Amino acid sequence: MSAQGGTAMQERVTIRLAKQNMKFSAGHFTIFSASERERLHGHNFTVEVDIEARMLGNGMCFDYGLYKDRVVALCRELNEWTILPTRSPYLRIEEDGDHVYAHFDGQRIPFLRGDVLLLPIENATLEEFAGWFLQRLCEDREALRAHAIDAIEVRVLSGPGQSAGRRVRLG
Structure with missing residues (x-):
């Protein structure tokens, strides 16, 4: 196939990864301001990933099983x-032996260290979880180039009808 001017067009494809095992259950609370937050609660989150890539021949773009495994x-x-x-x-974290304390608006909220995952995000929100997945999926830039990946979008859902997505264009 050729475009105007005789140069060859390279076909692009979008692969959507939305497998049943791309999920996690976690507790969290969203912080709205210096003095307002949700109560601690949990969700069964699901993750979906769209990968835009160039066709590399043989009727395929790349072995996207690698990315399914990475998301899982x-x-x-x-x-x-x-x-x-x-x-x-708005939140200060204090680690003290077997405990983690979250300091928020004058409150000292205790957790067992073995129950807490400290993530380098600004807030425990769908938007930030999507960004965390996206950042982790983009760590191996060499593999992304080798697979001719142009863009990745990650969407995290906390239930039917509620999700947030983050997208990055590569290259």
Whole structure:
């Protein structure tokens, strides 16, 4: 196929990864301001990934099983934790032996260390979880180039009808 001017067009494809095992269960609370937050609660989150890539021949773009496995592994990292953000301007984290304390608006909220996952995010929100997955999926830039990947979008859902997505264009 050729475009105007005789130069060859390279076909692009979008692969959607939305497997049943791309999920995690976690406790969290969203921080709205310096004095307002949700109560601690949990969700069964699901993760979907769209990968835009160039066709590489042989009727395919790349072995996207590699990315399915990576998303499942990342979900396992978050599964069955209470997630606390370490970059919030309104939350201070204190670690003391077997305990973690979240300091918020004059409150000292205790957690068992073994129940808490401290994530380098600003808030425990769908938007930030999507960004965390996206950042982790984009760590191996060499592999992304080798697979001719142009863009990745990650969407995290906390239930039917409620999700947030983050997208990055590569190259």
